[in-house]
Amino acid sequence: MYIVGVDLGGTEIKTGLVSKDKGIIKKVALPTEAHLGQEKVVENIVETIKMVSEGVENKIEAIGIGSPGSIDRDHGIVRYSPNLPFNNFELAHHISEKVKVPTFVENDANAFTLGEWYFGSAQGMKHFVALTLGTGIGGGVVSHGILITGRDGIGAELGHVIVDPDGPLCGCGSRGCIEAIASARNTARWAKEFSVKIPENKVVELAGGIDKIESKHVFEALKSGDYVAKLVVEKVTDALARAIANYVHIFNPELIVIGGGMSKAGNALIKPIEEKISLYIMPSFRGTFKILPSALVEDAGILGASAAAMYHTR
Amino acid sequence: MYIVGVDLGGTEIKTGLVSKDKGIIKKVALPTEAHLGQEKVVENIVETIKMVSEGVENKIEAIGIGSPGSIDRDHGIVRYSPNLPFNNFELAHHISEKVKVPTFVENDANAFTLGEWYFGSAQGMKHFVALTLGTGIGGGVVSHGILITGRDGIGAELGHVIVDPDGPLCGCGSRGCIEAIASARNTARWAKEFSVKIPENKVVELAGGIDKIESKHVFEALKSGDYVAKLVVEKVTDALARAIANYVHIFNPELIVIGGGMSKAGNALIKPIEEKISLYIMPSFRGTFKILPSALVEDAGILGASAAAMYHTR
Structure with missing residues (x-):
């Protein structure tokens, strides 16, 4: 069948x-x-x-x-x-x-x-959180073997967890939602913004112009240690680490799997999140979870x- | 039986x-x-x-x-x-x-x-969030009719959701956890801190000295429109509104029930949270939930x- x-x-x-x-x-x-x-x-x-x-x-x-x-x-x-x-x-x-x-x-x-649950990294798990970093940030949660959707089926809006009350305005009307800081689109936006002040950088060079910057150029430029790329990745992964710490404290999951276009950056994205998250999680949660990029790709x-x-x- | x-x-x-x-x-x-x-x-x-x-x-x-x-x-x-x-x-x-x-x-x-589920305000509900505002902030979640505890049973640490990256240091080691801003103990702490600068206020008067301030004195002083009490309640309820918006976006619950010592303040606590939360929730979540103080008390x-x-x- x-x-x-x-x-x-x-x-x-x-x-x-x-x-x-x-x-x-x-x-x-x-x-x-x-x-x-x-x-x-x-x-x-x-x-x-x-x-x-x-x-x-x-x-x-x-x-x-x-x-x-x-x-x-x-x-x-x-x-x-x-x-x-x-x-x-x-x-x-x-x-x-x-x-x-x-x-x-x-x-x-x-x-x-x-x-991810049936075919990907979360097979057999009862507790995991999934994030997609694309134009926006989408999310899903399996907790106790159930997809968490809420009373009206509109829950698991993980992209609209507020991580910075003074952060940028989000499409949803709030300020400092994780989506407004760390989506692929906003990752590109930080790079554009920083490139106005620091126009000579590898991100712009790879993109072929400020207006053409996408998140992939940021992670590509990071490989050669570009200063602007570092600043952007620092900002984005710090916010993601705080958001993920929140999901960990709430769901005590065994995995956070990250998909969407930006997850193709792999360890360039995951490593800095892992490093920063230890600052944000309670000691009792240390070692209880992994962060992995999606294995399903296309x-x-x-x-x-x-x-x-x-x-x-x- | x-x-x-x-x-x-x-x-x-x-x-x-x-x-x-x-x-x-x-x-x-x-x-x-x-x-x-x-x-x-x-x-x-x-x-x-x-x-x-x-x-x-x-x-x-x-x-x-x-x-x-x-x-x-x-x-x-x-x-x-x-x-x-x-x-x-x-x-x-x-x-x-x-x-x-x-x-x-x-x-x-x-x-x-x-x-609250079996005897209180949440009877018959499948989706609600409970918060206790005491020395710390404790939490619990029922989602899809299941108590959310996570893989190791240590989840639902709602008090350690980070709402302000530059907020006060929390007992858990992070900064800006909701507990570090809005627990009963920290509500009293803000009042003490503000009273050092503005010593002539109703909160100090009711407490009988800065060192004796408890959260109940803040809410008592608020009744007479005391300036310091207003500042404290503003700060605490704004942080609570942001934290609750996060729980709402994640769980799409029909109720947030607030207990612990500070919930005795009733509407003096709930009303300002309700007012502020409309700033922080996505339009699709408007009208989907209520916030109530615990009915079980002692x-x-x-x-x-x-x-x-x-x-x-x-």
């Missing part, structure tokens, strides 16, 4: 045929064509599902869709999603009606978390979506 | 006979006599249990003990407790051996949380200990 995992993005739909034991068997991608409206997007999703299921149509147990935005997982509804033409749209219903397979929708951060979306279907049918 | 709840403190043991439906039927108190060693403390605990059980000895289903300090609840062991002569002491075993009733030990913050310890026995035998 198989699961189909659909990683629904604003520009691309990546869909995979997934075996619980063997992971991804086959995968395809199609443009989302969000500008053509909800019917066209549904059509494209269904098309990818048909492509990966060819020949095993009767062996598909469930379909999982990982979607950005605010999701009502109990009813398979996308409440809203900034880059998709869905507004209180019964996505699961529309897909399952066409494909005749039970369909589940989960927000992408929780899907990532479940993907497949995290498809595997996460599949894992969401697996979790909700367990 | 009944439960016996033992509220074990450094100076006093308060024990009650508790009915699941009717609450406390009978209660007694004896000095702990911690200075006389562990055997004497055990003897005193057993004595209180016998006193409340008289006549219904055969109807006691379980005994719950709420103890300060670090508790191994799975084995009923007090790992250590600052004001008790217990060091990796098998407290549950020693009590159950003498009384022949299953005995459970839980730390006082979690016991308080469970007490009986919170006994009811919490009983609830711990009920939870662990459920």
Whole structure:
């Protein structure tokens, strides 16, 4: 038996045929064509599902869709999603009606978390925290073997834990949320800001101009000991260490797994967090947890979506 | 059938006979006599249990003990407790051996949380957060109907969520933990500090001297609009609002219940937190939760200990 995992993005739909034991068997991608409206997007999703299921149509147990935005997982509804033409749209219903397979929708951060649980670094664990460092910071928590979503299903907003009351303004309206300091986008923003004062630096050089700086250029420049890169990484990892100390004190997890684009920096990101976090955790928590980058990389979306279907049918 | 709840403190043991439906039927108190060693403390605990059980000895289903300090609840062991002569002491075993009733030990913050769940403001809820504002700040969380304790049982350290990286040094070694800013002890400390600069104020007057200031004097002085009291309450409730916003973003609870000595201030404490928290929460969380003071007051310890026995035998 198989699961189909659909990683629904604003520009691309990546869909995979997934075996619980063997992971991804086959995968395809199609443009989302969000500008053509909800019917066209549904059509494209269904098309990818048909492509990966060819020949095993009767062996598909469930379909999982990982979607950005605010999701009502109990009813398979996308409440809203900034880059998709869905507004209180019964996505699961529309897909399952066409494909005749039970369909589940989960927000992408929780899907990532479940993907790490079923296929990644957190396999077999009952207590772990997952963070995705991308444009924003998403999060998910498994505690006592349960995905923590809260009363209305909107919990685990780990990116909006406030770590500095005087920190930068966040998109959510607060100041000093960890997202406002340490997302990939804000990591790039610090580098841009610092480069205005110190224009001769390796980050700008690698990016080919201040405006083109992305977080990856910061970590690349760090390798040659660039001063601006160091300042940025110092700032970002210090805030992450404080946020993670909070999650550790609250959940007493055995793992914090970090995904999203910025996790590709690997040890350049993880090591400084590990060093700083010992300043922020209580002595009784020393040695109780690990911090690891996601092992799923490009497949995290498809595997996460599949894992969401697996979790909700367990 | 009944439960016996033992509220074990450094100076006093308060024990009650508790009915699941009717609450406390009978209660007694004896000095702990911690200075006389562990055997004497055990003897005193057993004595209180016998006193409340008289006549219904055969109807006691379980005994719950709420103890300060670090508790191994799975084995009923007090790992250590600052004001008790217990060091990796098998407290549950020693009590159950003498009384022949299953005995459970839980730390006082979690016991308080469970007490609110079974007997207090959180009855019937699956998602709530409990905070005790005393000498320190303790916490407990029920999420998805489960008490969150983490892999090693040491989670829910809500008092050590860092809300200000430049805040005061905390007993745990970090800076700016909510405990270091907003516990009852630190509320008194701010008032003492401010009173050095502004000695003519109502807080000092009510306390009868700077050194005698307690948090209750701050809230008492607030009633007459005292300037120093206002400054202190502003500082403390702002930090609490930020910490609670973090718990709300993480757990999406329907209630935050506040206990401990300082909760006796009631609305003088709750109202300013409610006002400030709207600055710190994401719009999607508006109206999803309430903040209430504990309704159990003096009986919170006994009811919490009983609830711990009920939870662990459920």
